[in-house]
Amino acid sequence: MPAKSQAQQKAAGAALAAKRGDMPKSKLRGASREMEKSMSEKELDEMASTKRKGKPERKAPH
Numbered sequence: 001m002p003a004k005s006q007a008q009q010k011a012a013g014a015a016l017a018a019k020r021g022d023m024p025k026s027k028l029r030g031a032s033r034e035m036e037k038s039m040s041e042k043e044l045d046e047m048a049s050t051k052r053k054g055k056p057e058r059k060a061p062h
Contacts, residue, residue, distance in 0.1 A: 001043065003050040005059040011035055012047035019044060 003009035008031070015036035017023040028036055035044060 001047060003047045003055065005057065006052050006055050007031075007058050009048060009050050009052060009055065012039075012044050012050075015039070016041065016044040016048050 003012060011030070011032040012035055014023070014028060014032040018025045018028050018032070018036050019041050025033075025036060035047075039047075
């Protein structure tokens with residue numbers, strides 16, 4: 001599942017780093033903390049590897 005915004009892509013990258021043990025889980029905040037708990041490493045990798053070009057900084061509210 002590709003990221004829909006740059007912020008979502010960055011949060012997935014932080015969650016992935018924590019899941020792999022490259023960063024302490026205690027440093028995670030907000031969305032990245034929830035992503036780390038609820039998503040697999042493969043799902044996080046797919047979202048974090050999304051290209052940022054053409055993505056909005058933040059997803060527009062509905």
